[in-house]
Amino acid sequence: MNRLTRVIEALLQWSAGLLPxxxxxxxxxxxxxxxxxxxxxxxxxxxxxGVRLTAREATLPRRFGYPLAFTAAAAVVAWSAWSGPAxxxxxxxxxxxxxxxxxxxxxxxxxxxxxxxxxxxxxxxRLVRTGGYVAMLALVLAKAAVERVADAPPxxxxxxxxxxxxxxxxxxxxxxxxxxxxxxxAQRSPAAPVTVAIGTATGAVVGVLAxxxxxxxxxxxxxxxxxxxxxxxxxxxxxxLALCAPVAAGWAATRRADRxxxxxxxxxxxxxxxxxxxxxxxxxxxxxxxxxIALLPYSSGLEHWAAGHIGQWAPVASYGKxxxxxxxxxxxxxxxxxxAFAAGYLIVLLLGPLLGxxxxxxxxxxxxxxGPRLPRRPGDGPPLPGPVPTPETGSSPASRS
Amino acid sequence: MGNRSGFSAQTLAVLAELCATPSQWxxxxxxxxxxxxxxxxxxxxxxxxxxxxxxxxCWEDEQPAGRPRRHLYRLTPEGLAAARAALAxxxxxxxxxxxxxxxxxxxxxIAP
Numbered sequence: 001m002n003r004l005t006r007v008i009e010a011l012l013q014w015s016a017g018l019l020p021x022x023x024x025x026x027x028x029x030x031x032x033x034x035x036x037x038x039x040x041x042x043x044x045x046x047x048x049x050g051v052r053l054t055a056r057e058a059t060l061p062r063r064f065g066y067p068l069a070f071t072a073a074a075a076v077v078a079w080s081a082w083s084g085p086a087x088x089x090x091x092x093x094x095x096x097x098x099x100x101x102x103x104x105x106x107x108x109x110x111x112x113x114x115x116x117x118x119x120x121x122x123x124x125x126r127l128v129r130t131g132g133y134v135a136m137l138a139l140v141l142a143k144a145a146v147e148r149v150a151d152a153p154p155x156x157x158x159x160x161x162x163x164x165x166x167x168x169x170x171x172x173x174x175x176x177x178x179x180x181x182x183x184x185x186a187q188r189s190p191a192a193p194v195t196v197a198i199g200t201a202t203g204a205v206v207g208v209l210a211x212x213x214x215x216x217x218x219x220x221x222x223x224x225x226x227x228x229x230x231x232x233x234x235x236x237x238x239x240x241l242a243l244c245a246p247v248a249a250g251w252a253a254t255r256r257a258d259r260x261x262x263x264x265x266x267x268x269x270x271x272x273x274x275x276x277x278x279x280x281x282x283x284x285x286x287x288x289x290x291x292x293i294a295l296l297p298y299s300s301g302l303e304h305w306a307a308g309h310i311g312q313w314a315p316v317a318s319y320g321k322x323x324x325x326x327x328x329x330x331x332x333x334x335x336x337x338x339x340a341f342a343a344g345y346l347i348v349l350l351l352g353p354l355l356g357x358x359x360x361x362x363x364x365x366x367x368x369x370x371g372p373r374l375p376r377r378p379g380d381g382p383p384l385p386g387p388v389p390t391p392e393t394g395s396s397p398a399s400r401s
Numbered sequence: 402m403g404n405r406s407g408f409s410a411q412t413l414a415v416l417a418e419l420c421a422t423p424s425q426w427x428x429x430x431x432x433x434x435x436x437x438x439x440x441x442x443x444x445x446x447x448x449x450x451x452x453x454x455x456x457x458x459c460w461e462d463e464q465p466a467g468r469p470r471r472h473l474y475r476l477t478p479e480g481l482a483a484a485r486a487a488l489a490x491x492x493x494x495x496x497x498x499x500x501x502x503x504x505x506x507x508x509x510x511i512a513p
Contacts, residue, residue, distance in 0.1 A: 023448070025472070026447070026448055026472075029444075029458075029471075030429060030440055030444055031469075032469040032470060032471055032472060033428060033430040033440075033471065035469065036428075036468070037430060045439065046433075046439075049439050049440030049441030049442070049444070050440055050444075053440070053444050053445060056445060
């Protein structure tokens with residue numbers, strides 16, 4: 001305990017040096033009080049609070065944490081995507097992918113900042129923005145892993161020109177997603193925080209459910225009558241839920257905002273929530289399913305399970321020839337077929353937000369009668385509670401003082 | 402945990418504590434002990450209050466034996482007025498907010 005306390009003391013003294021002089025005095029004050037605190041856990045907690053204070057006052061997470069984390073994640077993705085022979089078109093595509101995505105994700109925040117302002121206050125915006133970035137990098141990583149095996153010679157028989165066309169579309173979709181994520185989490189967001197929260201949370205749940213029902217991107221085959229019947233029923237319920245989710249999100253978002261939104265514009269919060277639902281669901285299911293497909297050549301258990309559940313898709317998925325991945329043993333043909341299904345997620349990524357927007361807008365228009373008009377909060381959020389706006393940072397008490 | 406006064410529950414707890422003995426200089430650990438706030442919460446609150454001119458801060462004049470000099474705090478006249486207004490405006494909020502302050506109940510005491 002004493003050793004740990006001394007370590008934290010040293011850390012506190014060192015970290016105080018990161019602060020400007022007018023803030024450093026507060027850390028010195030806290031440190032000077034530490035002798036008054038009873039030794040043991042209470043003194044340790046007091047000193048840990050000082051370290052938290054320095055991190056907060058130095059705005060370390062914002063100034064250094066996020067850029068460092070992004071750089072590290074992008075480096076890992078680049079390292080993974082870079083491996084392979086230079087002449088292979090699949091590897092060349094992977095390299096273009098990772099470079100372009102890294103530039104997009106690093107550069108777009110600057111552009112969006114000029115148009116929509118910096119990231120909104122509170123944890124929600126940072127959570128959504130960070131989650132979106134993680135999902136996009138994970139998708140590039142998984143896609144590169146799939147293509148490294150499935151599109152490697154001699155399987156890329158369609159010719160590289162078609163693959164490059166698809167790549168341009170994929171990168172355009174990724175730019176669209178990055179713009180939406182950054183704009184919706186900016187200070188001058190077109191959607192209120194509650195709308196983003198409802199839409200994103202609903203979409204994430206739908207994405208996980210869709211993945212659970214078809215982890216390889218298509219319906220599974222079960223041989224037993226009970227299991228097959230149960231699975232068919234689950235698929236029917238899943239499809240129904242997927243269709244209802246943007247409607248429910250749009251309805252909920254509009255009901256939260258309806259008193260502040262003009263009657264003719266009530267579709268807007270619903271459309272925004274539905275877009276968030278569709279985009280989040282598409283991104284989640286694309287990442288999880290593509291990652292599962294990417295694992296197939298490396299996990300014999302997963303490969304065996306997939307072979308037993310591909311069913312009627314086997315003729316489509318298996319071309320009856322081996323797939324030679326880079327540095328890998330020959331793989332069964334369905335890996336190549338699955339890469340086609342992985343490409344199918346591009347369609348899901350394109351259509352998800354558009355369908356969600358349409359369904360959510362319809363739900364927004366249908367969502368009840370508006371109440372009396374009250375002053376409007378920025379975005380499409382609920383009305384202000386009174387004449388004095390209350391800051392809703394939701395994070396630090398000090399920032400509300 | 403915002404309220405009509407614009408202060409958080411934790412800030413109200415600090416204001417109430419300093420308001421109880423407005424002429425006395427208080428030190429950080431004493432305020433933390435009496436409000437139940439952790440150091441990582443208390444000091445940001447004090448910093449913001451000082452930035453807004455509601456709290457005066459200074460070091461002890463004399464070097465005491467056996468311990469470092471303390472940093473001391475008390476409300477400025479503006480701070481006292483703001484604290485009284487905030488606590489009078491939202492007494493129930495401050496009491497409700499006190500339940501989340503370090504798990505201890507903090508009842509604001511307002512000096513006359």
